[in-house]
Amino acid sequence: MNYVQFYYPEGFAHCYGCGRLNPEGHQFKTYWDPEKRESRTEFTPKPYHTAIPGFVYGGLLASLVDCHSTATGSAALKELESTPWDQGPYPRCVTASLEVQFLKPTPLGPTLVAVGRVLERSERKVVVGTEVYADGVLTVKGKAVVVRIPEGWGG
Numbered sequence: 839m840n841y842v843q844f845y846y847p848e849g850f851a852h853c854y855g856c857g858r859l860n861p862e863g864h865q866f867k868t869y870w871d872p873e874k875r876e877s878r879t880e881f882t883p884k885p886y887h888t889a890i891p892g893f894v895y896g897g898l899l900a901s902l903v904d905c906h907s908t909a910t911g912s913a914a915l916k917e918l919e920s921t922p923w924d925q926g927p928y929p930r931c932v933t934a935s936l937e938v939q940f941l942k943p944t945p946l947g948p949t950l951v952a953v954g955r956v957l958e959r960s961e962r963k964v965v966v967g968t969e970v971y972a973d974g975v976l977t978v979k980g981k982a983v984v985v986r987i988p989e990g991w992g993g
């Protein structure tokens with residue numbers, strides 16, 4: 839199964855967080871389950887993504903929620919099109935607002951799993967709820983408003 843970011847048009851694939859064409863970036867990859875209507879991004883932080891030794895830097899966690907949310911929004915908008923989910927291109931979203939709750943320190947080492955759900959969707963805007971788990975423990979919750987990129991923004 840290909841990931842959402844795989845289907846972004848080339849001009850929108852350079853994001854530091856999730857751009858497949860940015861070799862310096864995190865290259866987050868988000869998978870969309872069309873039946874469950876749920877998204878999933880897995881990422882293993884590097885040892886240098888440290889806040890205090892042993893724990894993940896919060897900015898990285900916010901980035902994960904950010905890009906995971908734009909990808910989830912993209913998949914949710916793709917559902918409105920007549921083409922199948924596994925055929926690109928996908929609509930591209932930007933984040934209008936991002937809330938992150940750090941519920942517990944996130945241990946550095948385990949692969950993080952972000953799970954996203956569509957809370958609200960219109961033709962242009964998607965509200966995405968995300969939970970991030972480390973070793974099965976919920977450590978971060980996020981909520982993002984993502985908006986289909988306006989006409990004429992590259993791509």
Ligand SMILES: CCCCCCCCCC(=O)SCCNC(=O)CCNC(=O)[C@H](O)C(C)(C)COP(=O)(O)OP(=O)(O)OC[C@H]1O[C@@H](n2cnc3c(N)ncnc32)[C@H](O)[C@@H]1OP(=O)(O)O
Pocket residue numbers: 849850853904905908930931932933934935960962963983985987988991992993
């Ligand atoms: C060219 C390359 C592009 C590549 C994209 C890569 C993106 C990678 C992911 C990111 O890192 S995003 C980076 C951080 N985000 C930004 O830089 C976005 C900056 N903000 C904007 O450009 C505009 O504010 C934005 C496009 C998000 C919205 O402006 P619009 O004038 O198009 O929005 P509009 O006022 O029409 O509102 C559309 C809907 O969004 C809602 N909305 C807009 N801003 C909001 C906000 N801040 N909070 C909550 N809701 C918001 C607004 O209420 C409305 O909801 P409804 O349709 O239900 O009425």
